[in-house]
Amino acid sequence: MGMLGEFKQFAMRGNVMDLAVGVVIGAAFGKIITALVDDVIMPPIGLLIGGVDFSAWKWILRAAEPGHPEVAIAIGVFINTVIQFVI
Structure with missing residues (x-):
């Protein structure tokens, strides 16, 4: 089995796919938290x-x-970044 085949076998195991999905969801959730803090929470506090x-x-x-x-x-x-981290 060649290097490409071994990599494909490794990538198709459940753990790698779960990690990839988790990274994508985490990045999207981070954008939601940033928008929440910048556009919803901080204006009333200000x-x-x-x-x-x-x-x-x-x-x-x-x-x-x-x-x-x-x-x-x-x-x-x-301050905005700290609040995002806390949330």
Whole structure:
């Protein structure tokens, strides 16, 4: 049996197929959680604490200058990512 045949036999075992299906479902579920946090959970929280858009929160280390981009820490994006992880 050649290398291709052995790989096909390996890939057709249940564990590999289950893993592949799990990865695809996990990726899709991750997108759903991202949309839930960004579009459903964070806007009301931002409204409750004064109309804050968390995704725009950042600590500016150096303002943008001609020829040099802004250097900033995107703390709001980090907060959104932490909430996504917790969910």
